[in-house]
Amino acid sequence: MIDDLALRRLLSGIARGDEDMFAELYDLTSPKLFGLILRIQRDRALAEDVLQDAYLRIWQSAGSYAPDAGRPMPWLGTIARNRAIDSVRKAEVRRAVGDVGEDWEARLIDPRDDAATFRDRDALAVCLGRLDAAHRDCVVRAYCEGLSREELARLHDRPVNTIKTWLHRSIAALKACLEEVS
Incomplete structure (x- = not known):
């Protein structure tokens, strides 16, 4: 179990632009978030890309995390989950549009x-x-x-x-x- 206080401290530091805290957050949480993404994405290489995208979003959004709104791990998981779902949806659209492609x-x-x-x-x-x-x-x-x-x-x-x-x-x-x- 990852300590909520440690995650809150890290997110606060990330909101201030602390890259070392970001690296620490990544080390602590990436296995869990990768597992979550992989269950949705199912393609390991694409899941790795989505994980990177999720951490980019975390870096950009850390300042919007509100400790009184909920625990940090579910907040991180929601970001990862949403990025994975978006990735799957975009792939479906690309396949569908590709089906029409040039033979429309x-x-x-x-x-x-x-x-x-x-x-x-x-x-x-x-x-x-x-x-x-x-x-x-x-x-x-x-x-x-x-x-x-x-x-x-x-x-x-x-x-x-x-x-x-x-x-x-x-x-x-x-x-x-x-x-x-x-």
């Missing part, structure tokens, strides 16, 4: 299309290509795959209202672009 145009093709439809599809592809990648992904997934705003929000780790705004603005931009291109 292929999702628009229907072999039964006639020549006029091909021209319309080409114009749509040009206009979609002008959108931000994340916004384009939302539009393609919503309209070609039927994903809901809530599903897109989870996928992109954004609030539902942000996704709603992205879709609204992207559709408006597509409409204006299609009028210009056609």
Whole structure:
């Protein structure tokens, strides 16, 4: 068991920029925090990166630790846990966006299309290509795959209202672009 008073003293020193106290805190707490992160992240190399990120956040946030708000180890654990969860979510988004990747145009093709439809599809592809990648992904997934705003929000780790705004603005931009291109 790590002594709360020692951790509070170390966090106070870190808040003042004491690098030696930061090194001491790392030595005392990194095995526990690494274990916590590894249970969430499951990839040892990525867990090591998340641990480094967590300690960077601890260094930056030590001044915000309030001893009367709770014990220091759970506070440290919360930072580590949140960094690990963020890392997992970002990896999921990268994989999902990577799934759409460069073949988003292929999702628009229907072999039964006639020549006029091909021209319309080409114009749509040009206009979609002008959108931000994340916004384009939302539009393609919503309209070609039927994903809901809530599903897109989870996928992109954004609030539902942000996704709603992205879709609204992207559709408006597509409409204006299609009028210009056609």
